[in-house]
Amino acid sequence: EAGVAQSPRYKIIEKRQSVAFWCNPISGHATLYWYQQILGQGPKLLIQFQNNGVVDDSQLPKDRFSAERLKGVDSTLKIQPAKLEDSAVYLCASSFFGGQGGEQFFGPGTRLTVL
Amino acid sequence: AQKITQTQPGMFVQEKEAVTLDCTYDTSDQSYGLFWYKQPSSGEMIFLIYQGSYDEQNATEGRYSLNFQKARKSANLVISASQLGDSAMYFCAMRVNTNAGKSTFGDGTTLTVKP
Numbered sequence: 001e002a003g004v005a006q007s008p009r010y011k012i013i014e015k016r017q018s019v020a021f022w023c024n025p026i027s028g029h030a031t032l033y034w035y036q037q038i039l040g041q042g043p044k045l046l047i048q049f050q051n052n053g054v055v056d057d058s059q060l061p062k063d064r065f066s067a068e069r070l071k072g073v074d075s076t077l078k079i080q081p082a083k084l085e086d087s088a089v090y091l092c093a094s095s096f097f098g099g100q101g102g103e104q105f106f107g108p109g110t111r112l113t114v115l
Numbered sequence: 116a117q118k119i120t121q122t123q124p125g126m127f128v129q130e131k132e133a134v135t136l137d138c139t140y141d142t143s144d145q146s147y148g149l150f151w152y153k154q155p156s157s158g159e160m161i162f163l164i165y166q167g168s169y170d171e172q173n174a175t176e177g178r179y180s181l182n183f184q185k186a187r188k189s190a191n192l193v194i195s196a197s198q199l200g201d202s203a204m205y206f207c208a209m210r211v212n213t214n215a216g217k218s219t220f221g222d223g224t225t226l227t228v229k230p
Contacts, residue, residue, distance in 0.1 A: 033218060042119075042206050042220035043160075056217050089158065103150065104218065106160035 002026065004107035006092050012113045018080035021110045025073070025094030032069055033104060034077050035091040043091055049075065079112075087114045117142045119207050119221035127227050128197045135182070136192040136224045138207030146212035149190040151181065154204040154223070163205075166190060197228045 005024040013019050025032050030051050035043035046065065047057040051072040060067070064083070069075040079086055089111050093104040118141040128134035140149065151163040166174045166181045174181045182191040194201055207221045 035220075040222075042121075042208075042222045044220070045218050048217065091160065093160070102148075103162040103165060105162070106152075109158055111158075 004092055004094055004105050006090075006107035006110055008110060009108060010111050010113075012115065013082055014115050015084055016081040018078065019082055019112065020079075021077045021090050021092075021112075023075045023077070023092030023107060025075070025092070026105055029094035029096050029105070030072070031095045031097060032075050033091075033093040033095075034067055034075070035093065037089045037091055037109070039088070046077070082112075082114045084114050087112055117144075117147075117209055117211060117217065117219040119209055119219050121207055121221035121224050123224045124222075125225045125227070127229060128194075130199060130228055130230050131196055133193060133195045134197055134226065136194070136205050136207075136226065138190045138192065138221060140188050140190060140207070140209050142209065142211055144211040148210045149181070149183070150208040150210070151179070151190075151192045152206045152208060152220075153201075154206060156203070160206075164192070194226075199228050199230060202226060202228045 007022050032049045034046045036046050037043045046060045047067045048055050049069040052069045065079055067077045089109040091109045092107045095102045095104045120139045147168045149166045153161045153163055164174050164176045164179045164181050166183045173183050178195045180193045204223045204225050206223045210218045
């Protein structure tokens with residue numbers, strides 16, 4: 001079974017530029033998560049999709065971040081314009097279903113550096 | 116709101132000894148799941164163990180066991196017979212049954228296994 005795929009693995013941009021990350025979850029997984037992990041901290045949930053609907057985006061900085069999950073499969077996360085404090089690893093995860101149970105499977109992450 | 120607290124930023128353990136990593140949580144939901152993940156220096160997030168809030172027995176997975184004390188709202192991870200490969204960051208996480216399983220992570224504990 002293929003795991004969660006993310007691209008790119010690394011990205012370096014200058015502040016005020018835009019960037020997009022792509023995630024392909026495990027086939028059949030209805031729930032998809034985007035996390036931001038700043039160095040030395042735990043992952044912070046940015047947005048959670050159930051199929052192609054958003055179930056939680058309370059911690060997404062909506063003035064600069066956007067995300068979509070077309071057709072309930074792939075997802076993209078965009079930052080426009082980027083700030084220095086957006087430097088972090090962006091993790092995508094998926095699970096078979098939402099709710100309390102079921103482990104999340106994580107992708108390898110995208111390491112973003114904003115100069 | 117959900118909260119996970121990991122009070123040990125760093126822990127050391129001698130190879131072959133057991134170690135306990137602390138985790139306390141806060142939620143008003145009655146139905147929730149508790150997870151532990153391992154993140155080696157390579158960055159991938161590896162699922163270790165799961166405990167449901169209604170599970171009466173403590174979860175075990177090989178050398179990992181979860182000491183679940185519901186009244187105290189604690190979910191400590193016990194690693195028996197530590198190995199050098201156990202050196203990593205360990206995260207406690209919670210998902211509640213409302214909000215389609217909103218996920219919250221702690222800030223982690225760095226475990227170093229000494230030879």
